[in-house]
Amino acid sequence: MNLLIKSGRVIDPETNLDSRVDILIEKGKITKIGKIAKIPSGFKIIDADKKIVFPGLIDLHTHLREPGEEEKETIETGTKAAARGGFTGIVAMPNTRPPVDSRSVVEFIRNQAERKGLVNVYVIGSITRERRGETLSEIADLKKAGVVALSDDGSPVLNSELMRRALEYARMFNLPIISHAEDLYLSNGGVMHEGFVSTRLGLAGIPSVAEEIGIARDIMLAEYTGGRLHLAHISTAGSVELVRRAKKKGLKVTAETCPHYFSLTDKAVETFETSSKINPPLRPEKDRQAIIKGLKDGTIDVIATDHAPHTLAEKELDYDSAPFGIVGLETALSLAVSKLLKEEKFSPLALAAKMSLNPAKILGLDKGRVQVGKVADLTIVDLNKEYTVRVEDFASKGKSSPFQGWSLQGKVEVTIVGGKVVYSNTEKVNFLQNENT
Amino acid sequence: MIWKRKNLLGLEELDPEEINFILDAAGSFKEISTRPIKKVPTLRGKTVANLFFEPSTRTRMSFELAAKRLSADLINLSPSSSSLVKGETLLDTVRNIEAFKVDMMVIRHSSSGFPYSLSNLTDVSIINAGDGAHEHPTQALLDLYTIREKKRKIAGLKVAIIGDILHSRVARSNIWGLTKLGAEVILCAPPTLLPREVEKLPVKISYDFEKVIKEADILYFLRIQKEREKRSLFPSIREYVRLFGLNRFRLELLKKDCLIMHPGPVNRGIELDAEVADGPWSVILEQVTNGLAIRMAILYILSGVRTNLKKVR
Numbered sequence: 245m246n247l248l249i250k251s252g253r254v255i256d257p258e259t260n261l262d263s264r265v266d267i268l269i270e271k272g273k274i275t276k277i278g279k280i281a282k283i284p285s286g287f288k289i290i291d292a293d294k295k296i297v298f299p300g301l302i303d304l305h306t307h308l309r310e311p312g313e314e315e316k317e318t319i320e321t322g323t324k325a326a327a328r329g330g331f332t333g334i335v336a337m338p339n340t341r342p343p344v345d346s347r348s349v350v351e352f353i354r355n356q357a358e359r360k361g362l363v364n365v366y367v368i369g370s371i372t373r374e375r376r377g378e379t380l381s382e383i384a385d386l387k388k389a390g391v392v393a394l395s396d397d398g399s400p401v402l403n404s405e406l407m408r409r410a411l412e413y414a415r416m417f418n419l420p421i422i423s424h425a426e427d428l429y430l431s432n433g434g435v436m437h438e439g440f441v442s443t444r445l446g447l448a449g450i451p452s453v454a455e456e457i458g459i460a461r462d463i464m465l466a467e468y469t470g471g472r473l474h475l476a477h478i479s480t481a482g483s484v485e486l487v488r489r490a491k492k493k494g495l496k497v498t499a500e501t502c503p504h505y506f507s508l509t510d511k512a513v514e515t516f517e518t519s520s521k522i523n524p525p526l527r528p529e530k531d532r533q534a535i536i537k538g539l540k541d542g543t544i545d546v547i548a549t550d551h552a553p554h555t556l557a558e559k560e561l562d563y564d565s566a567p568f569g570i571v572g573l574e575t576a577l578s579l580a581v582s583k584l585l586k587e588e589k590f591s592p593l594a595l596a597a598k599m600s601l602n603p604a605k606i607l608g609l610d611k612g613r614v615q616v617g618k619v620a621d622l623t624i625v626d627l628n629k630e631y632t633v634r635v636e637d638f639a640s641k642g643k644s645s646p647f648q649g650w651s652l653q654g655k656v657e658v659t660i661v662g663g664k665v666v667y668s669n670t671e672k673v674n675f676l677q678n679e680n681t
Numbered sequence: 682m683i684w685k686r687k688n689l690l691g692l693e694e695l696d697p698e699e700i701n702f703i704l705d706a707a708g709s710f711k712e713i714s715t716r717p718i719k720k721v722p723t724l725r726g727k728t729v730a731n732l733f734f735e736p737s738t739r740t741r742m743s744f745e746l747a748a749k750r751l752s753a754d755l756i757n758l759s760p761s762s763s764s765l766v767k768g769e770t771l772l773d774t775v776r777n778i779e780a781f782k783v784d785m786m787v788i789r790h791s792s793s794g795f796p797y798s799l800s801n802l803t804d805v806s807i808i809n810a811g812d813g814a815h816e817h818p819t820q821a822l823l824d825l826y827t828i829r830e831k832k833r834k835i836a837g838l839k840v841a842i843i844g845d846i847l848h849s850r851v852a853r854s855n856i857w858g859l860t861k862l863g864a865e866v867i868l869c870a871p872p873t874l875l876p877r878e879v880e881k882l883p884v885k886i887s888y889d890f891e892k893v894i895k896e897a898d899i900l901y902f903l904r905i906q907k908e909r910e911k912r913s914l915f916p917s918i919r920e921y922v923r924l925f926g927l928n929r930f931r932l933e934l935l936k937k938d939c940l941i942m943h944p945g946p947v948n949r950g951i952e953l954d955a956e957v958a959d960g961p962w963s964v965i966l967e968q969v970t971n972g973l974a975i976r977m978a979i980l981y982i983l984s985g986v987r988t989n990l991k992k993v994r
Contacts, residue, residue, distance in 0.1 A: 438877045439877055439878055440877070440878040440881045442876070442877065443876035443877050443878055443879060443881075443882070444693070444853070444882075445793055445794065445815055446793040446812075446813050446814030446815030446816070446850055446853055447793045447794075447813065447814070447815070448814075449877060451877075515797075516793070516794030516795075516797050516798050517798070556770075557770050560770035560771050560772055561768065561770060561771065562771070562790060562792035562794070562795045562798070563792050563793060563794050563795075563798075563813075564791065564792035564793075564813070565768070565792065
């Protein structure tokens with residue numbers, strides 16, 4: 245509860261802080277940021293020399309699978325994975341069984357997170373009842389129960405009229421609509437990006453226009469209704485351009501991408517390993533470059549993981565039969581450091597904005613800030629430490645990752661939630677036991 | 682050259698030398714099927730497993746006969762039998778077959794890459810009998826053999842592949858095989874039946890069927906599946922046949938010594954009129970005969986690899 249983080253390079257994107265200072269944490273809140281000459285007694289000291297102290301990372305796109313699919317992941321294992329990956333806050337996407345379309349399910353997740361969760365869990369309600377895309381969920385009820393956003397993710401809301409009504413109605417509650425934009429007719433049956441690689445491999449393709457048409461429609465509806473739109477996992481150059489134009493117009497549109505879209509291309513599918521099977525699919529190099537450019541110029545606000553665990557048995561099928569989805573909580577920061585910070589010269593401030601401050605702002609949370617008076621959610625990272633990704637070490641139940649065996653820099657050393665160390669790579673006991681269990 | 686691969690998964694990764702090696706070997710095996718006793722003891726004591734996850738009569742029969750004429754033991758496992766359950770993981774599938782201690786597996790599956798994924802999990806030799814729309818190497822090899830036998834060469838020939846290229850593993854394997862051996866390949870189909878960025882393949886494209894059949898030395902027809910009409914890939918079979926069907930009236934446009942080929946089974950009246958399929962240009966039945974020889978050659982070549990490796994050790 246009382247911590248002193250010494251000599252770290254402290255990053256706060258909101259105030260543009262990037263300095264080597266100490267942080268004093270008392271009763272879970274930051275009470276002082278600066279050079280602390282005299283070390284007070286009763287404080288646990290964390291040596292952050294040569295390390296970066298980020299505001300705690302927040303993932304805008306996590307599938308925790310509980311309730312209903314606990315064989316893939318639980319709130320307990322998912323939050324453990326989050327802590328290991330440096331995330332102090334994650335969302336719970338509503339495509340659970342039952343889906344989060346009613347107050348009771350929201351309350352279950354919040355209670356379960358309280359009981360077993362290691363990091364903050366923010367619940368997302370579904371836009372439509374049972375996620376069937378036919379009628380609206382009781383959004384006021386969901387808001388009262390504590391949801392921070394609405395999404396049918398996994399599926400788009402195909403019916404444009406319904407999407408329009410959702411954007412309009414949600415305005416009353418200032419809730420963002422997180423859209424999985426996809427024209428299902430165009431993507432029908434596809435298992436990878438439609439292009440030269442899918443032609444050579446003889447796999448059914450998902451054309452980039454399937455995503456772009458969905459995004460164009462959603463942006464136009466957002467403009468028409470004045471609703472708040474957040475576009476999930478954008479992956480193509482065309483999508484980036486559509487968002488860029490929307491922002492130029494001043495529309496209330498934000499967008500996220502995922503580490504695999506700036507780290508891999510569709511060539512990864514050539515081995516036929518199902519850890520390359522994701523929706524939206526991995527795209528060619530020109531799209532990867534456009535995603536990086538979109539991150540650089542602010543078109544893309546957020547890097548989210550789209551952590552989507554499945555059981556080994558489900559992913560160990562032939563490419564057509566295996567479900568879409570890979571895990572990402574435990575590799576996201578390292579990929580951002582290796583690919584963006586190191587290779588593309590992104591600053592730590594920029595990374596912190598994409599992975600902490602901006603997600604917090606979109607969800608309306610008082611998080612993502614390393615400032616006096618704020619709750620101490622912090623992530624301490626060694627930017628230079630190189631390590632090899634091993635899915636066997638993942639805390640997540642899901643082990644399907646295309647980054648298995650990759651050598652990455654940017655290891656999460658300590659994750660602090662509310663002033664408590666929930667994960668440490670340096671101490672003998674790794675995970676803090678949730679005191680409520 | 683010494684054959685080094687333990688598997689035959691596709692033609693995209695083979696060198697021209699490796700392809701010719703197989704074609705050269707097939708000749709001696711073709712002769713065996715002309716003898717009164719159509720059997721040699723070459724693969725006696727070896728076990729081959731046919732794993733056909735997709736229904737097939739002809740290819741499966743061809744492999745079965747090839748194995749038997751070489752005196753190998755063959756087991757047939759198909760989806761309807763209990764041991765291959767849908768949703769069985771790749772690892773379980775492999776382990777179950779390995780438990781039978783087979784020497785080779787012949788695999789056909791509706792999903793591209795299936796034999797590739799299996800080959801990473803086992804030391805048993807794997808022959809791809811067709812994976813999704815990806816490759817069908819033994820088909821392309823028997824096609825190459827047929828062309829070489831009839832025309833005495835492959836390089837410099839103009840080969841037109843006509844039909845549903847998009848969904849065809851036969852087309853893909855043939856594109857690799859033919860271009861590696863120096864033939865010129867023309868794909869002839871409506872744009873909806875051509876795969877994305879097809880122009881990046883070493884081929885020419887044409888929508889003009891009558892122009893193509895005037896120039897080509899070989900016309901290779903693919904099956905048209907009626908189900909494709911439902912996905913709006915063409916408006917109707919009737920229209921497809923009018924544009925791309927080889928009827929007897931178009932025969933006069935063909936080059937004098939043109940060959941007509943088809944992987945079978947032929948949709949009579951759709952790709953080809955009955956008269957054309959049974960006529961003098963057609964080498965369709967010879968393709969079947971050559972298929973047996975090619976498969977015998979492949980079984981023989983791959984079975985040798987493990988023994989060669991053992992000797993080296």
